[in-house]
Amino acid sequence: xYGHASWSLSLGRWGxxxxxxxxxxxxxxVFTLFLGWRDHExxxxxxxxxxxxxxxxxxxxxxxxxxxxxxxxxxGGDADEIVIGPGLGLAPMQPPLxxxxxxxxxxAGPIVNFAMFMITAGVVWANGIVGATGAEQLKGLxxxxxxxxxxxxxxWLVSVKLACWIxxxxxxxxxxxxxxxxxxxxxxxxxxxxxxxxxxxxAASIVGLVAKIAAAAxxxxxxxxxxxxxxxxxxLWFSLVILAIFLYFGAKQEEERTIDAEIEEELxxxxxxxxxxxxxxxxxxxxxxxxxxxxxxxxxREAKRQRQLEIEADExxxxxxLLGRLHENGMDSLTDDERLLxxxxxxxxxxxxxxxx
Numbered sequence: 491x492y493g494h495a496s497w498s499l500s501l502g503r504w505g506x507x508x509x510x511x512x513x514x515x516x517x518x519x520v521f522t523l524f525l526g527w528r529d530h531e532x533x534x535x536x537x538x539x540x541x542x543x544x545x546x547x548x549x550x551x552x553x554x555x556x557x558x559x560x561x562x563x564x565x566g567g568d569a570d571e572i573v574i575g576p577g578l579g580l581a582p583m584q585p586p587l588x589x590x591x592x593x594x595x596x597x598a599g600p601i602v603n604f605a606m607f608m609i610t611a612g613v614v615w616a617n618g619i620v621g622a623t624g625a626e627q628l629k630g631l632x633x634x635x636x637x638x639x640x641x642x643x644x645x646w647l648v649s650v651k652l653a654c655w656i657x658x659x660x661x662x663x664x665x666x667x668x669x670x671x672x673x674x675x676x677x678x679x680x681x682x683x684x685x686x687x688x689x690x691x692x693a694a695s696i697v698g699l700v701a702k703i704a705a706a707a708x709x710x711x712x713x714x715x716x717x718x719x720x721x722x723x724x725x726l727w728f729s730l731v732i733l734a735i736f737l738y739f740g741a742k743q744e745e746e747r748t749i750d751a752e753i754e755e756e757l758x759x760x761x762x763x764x765x766x767x768x769x770x771x772x773x774x775x776x777x778x779x780x781x782x783x784x785x786x787x788x789x790x791r792e793a794k795r796q797r798q799l800e801i802e803a804d805e806x807x808x809x810x811x812l813l814g815r816l817h818e819n820g821m822d823s824l825t826d827d828e829r830l831l832x833x834x835x836x837x838x839x840x841x842x843x844x845x846x847x
Contacts, residue, residue, distance in 0.1 A: 498573050507559055508571035509552070518576035519544045539641050539648060546653045548574060550603065550660055557602035558583055558595060558672075565591040578664060578671065578736075589683035596676040603661040610654035619643040627651065634659045635729050663733070668701030669694075670740025701741035708734035802838065809835040 498510035523540050555572040562569050568584040585592035614631065615624040622630070622639050630638025637655050641648050664672040674697045681693035712730035812828050824832070 501574075504572075505556075507569060510571060510573045511548075512573050512575045515548070515551075515574055515576045538645070539652075542649055543652045543656070546649070547576070547656050550606065550653070550656045551575065551578065553606065554578070554599040554603050554660060554664070557598040561595040561598035562586065565595055567592070567595055578660070585679070589679040592679040593676045593683070596672040596679065599672050600661045600664040603657040603664070606657040607654055607661060610650050610657065613650045614647070614654055617643075617647055619647070628654075631655045631658065634662050635726050666704070666737075667697065668704050668737050668741065669697055670736060670743065674701060674740075698741035701737045705734040705737040705741075708737070805831055805835055 497514075498512045499516075501509045501511055503509070522544060551574050552572070555574070559569050559572065561567075562583045562585070566586040566588075583595070585595055611628055611631075614628045618624045619627065619639075619642055622642070627639040627643075631640065631651060631654055634655075640651055640655060643651070666673045667677045668674045677700075678693045678697045681696060685692065708730045712727040712734070715730075716727040809832055812824060812832055815823055816832075821829075
């Protein structure tokens with residue numbers, strides 16, 4: 491639907507999942523190499539740093555997405571492909587039914603990146619260089635947009651510091667509560683858990699609004715700092731503008747995806763207004779769940795299914811009463827909420843009849 495295949499290059503099937511490289515990653519890599527070899531004197535003498543950084547970025551995004559993939563499979567979700575973008579994956583996975591489980595799935599990627607950061611940070615801490623102790627180097631790397639001591643030291647230590655900084659940056663960025671980052675999707679799942687009977691569009695709209703406000707703020711900050719001198723390969727203002735673009739268009743894409751999903755469900759005669767409580771989705775997952783957490787999720791699904799059956803029975807009883815009033819007084823006698831209730835019950839009856847035929 492969103493053209494991932496047409497905008498990405500296939501890298502084959504790895505461990506049962508299709509892995510693709512998005513054209514944005516290629517363009518980002520070309521631009522990074524151009525900046526590194528043209529404008530930065532240090533990297534002219536150490537030309538291997540830029541391609542090594544790109545390779546480590548690729549690996550970091552890959553393990554980030556594999557974290558999502560493994561979590562999705564174990565929690566009842568699904569995934570057909572991984573699309574590697576510049577700093578994040580670009581192919582949304584099919585989430586688990588439970589919003590709590592979906593939240594965990596989205597947080598799995600940043601957790602993996604943070605674990606990689608902790609491992610590499612320990613190596614940096616233990617290895618000082620001339621002019622800076624390991625602690626001083628690590629402190630310099632904690633600045634996500636303008637890291638210090640990044641390319642100083644022997645080659646192996648520079649590679650470790652690059653991996654440390656990249657995973658630190660990815661963990662921080664993907665915890666931002668805005669689309670297209672994992673924090674935004676986790677926030678949407680948390681809002682869906684808070685309002686289980688609301689349309690998913692409401693949660694997506696709230697998170698999308700947060701992303702657009704953040705994008706506007708980043709553009710303003712970029713304008714303020716654009717003339718500040720810097721020795722970095724990529725200027726701070728450029729990083730802020732790229733992040734703002736990702737936030738804005740990520741929010742737009744996620745909102746459109748949510749609307750399209752609702753339309754598709756309505757076309758199938760499916761009551762999507764119940765969000766995560768929809769019964770029909772419970773049979774669509776192909777993965778068997780094992781383990782205590784999975785059994786707990788299954789128990790919650792069954793409890794929610796029973797609650798949904800009670801809600802449907804109550805709505806059908808109310809619909810019979812409304813039909814009697816409609817016959818006597820006409821459509822004008824019904825409120826908007828009552829008309830929506832009749833529409834939901836009617837769609838439910840059509841779905842049942844189509845399943846029986």
